[in-house]
Amino acid sequence: MSSRIAVVPGxxxxxxxxxxxxxxxxxxxxxxxxxxxxxxxxxEAMLPISQRLALLEKSIAEDGMGGNIVIGSWSMGLLVDxxxxxxxxxxxxxxxxxxxxxxESPMAIVNRHLADIETVFLLPDPSHAMVxxxxxxxxxxxxxxxxxxxxxxxxxxxxxxxxxx
Ligand code: PNS
Numbered sequence: 443m444s445s446r447i448a449v450v451p452g453x454x455x456x457x458x459x460x461x462x463x464x465x466x467x468x469x470x471x472x473x474x475x476x477x478x479x480x481x482x483x484x485x486e487a488m489l490p491i492s493q494r495l496a497l498l499e500k501s502i503a504e505d506g507m508g509g510n511i512v513i514g515s516w517s518m519g520l521l522v523d524x525x526x527x528x529x530x531x532x533x534x535x536x537x538x539x540x541x542x543x544x545x546e547s548p549m550a551i552v553n554r555h556l557a558d559i560e561t562v563f564l565l566p567d568p569s570h571a572m573v574x575x576x577x578x579x580x581x582x583x584x585x586x587x588x589x590x591x592x593x594x595x596x597x598x599x600x601x602x603x604x605x606x607x
Contacts, residue, residue, distance in 0.1 A: 443531035443559065448472040450534045451480045451521050454494045455487050456596045457501050458578055460570035464536035466507055467564050474510050476528055477502065481517040488579050491515050501593035522557035530559070537563040538571045 450468055454461060469475045479494045481487075489497075495515050502508060516524045525533065533553060535546050543563075550561035573591045582588050582600040589597040 443526070443529055446473040447476070447528060447530040448474075448532040448534050448562070449476040449478055449521070449525050449528070449530045451478045451516075451524075452535075453482045453485060453487065453575065454479050454498050455485070455489055455575050456494060456578060456592060456600065457498045458570070458573045458575055458592050458596075460536060460538065460566050460573040461575075462501060462505055462507075462593055463566040463570050464534065464564050465502065465511070466505070467566075468534040469507055469509075469511055471562075472510070472532070472534075474512065474528075474530075475534075476512045476514060476524075476530060478513075478521075478524060479515040480521055480524075488583075491517060497593075497596050497599060500595040504593065504595055520556060522553050522559055525559055526557060533559060533561045535561060535563055536566050538566060538574075 448468060450465055452461060465475070465477055477498060479491050479498060481491065495513065499513050502511060502513060537543055537546065546561070546563065553559050553561060578588050578591050588600055592600070
């Protein structure tokens with residue numbers, strides 16, 4: 443496994459500015475970065491994986507990132523199986539608070555047991571510390587403006603309910 447290839451996994455339901463910030467930082471650290479929409483068996487999703495993938499692709503393209511970024515999805519099993527397939531030695535996660543540390547640490551340790559893969563935690567800009575997909579889902583569902591928290595492509599999608607972007 444290569445430590446120069448990393449995976450940023452997540453539900454991305456929907457992608458937020460916090461996600462983009464972590465992806466931008468990780469893309470500077472690794473030669474190849476796989477941004478992966480993964481099914482989380484513990485969460486009920488708002489958007490289908492194909493829609494999350496389309497929003498992520500558009501958001502990353504609009505942001506100007508992309509040279510070393512591969513965007514994909516994975517719902518076939520363990521995340522570490524995907525990492526192994528692409529020869530990635532590192533998982534990257536964003537950490538906003540102690541709550542995230544408590545949530546992420548067991549997954550990092552399980553993934554290390556499963557496949558000897560390390561998890562690297564990155565701190566997003568503090569301006570994104572309060573942004574979460576679950577809050578965005580809630581605000582959007584109740585008709586609020588989520589544009590301060592999500593990339594323009596996601597804001598447009600949630601605002602208009604547009605399909606098939
Ligand atoms: O954005 P999320 O919901 O916090 O991401 C969590 C995710 C999807 C990365 C995690 O649930 C996951 O890795 N799911 C794949 C199944 C798996 O490999 N589980 C065992 C390791 S925790």
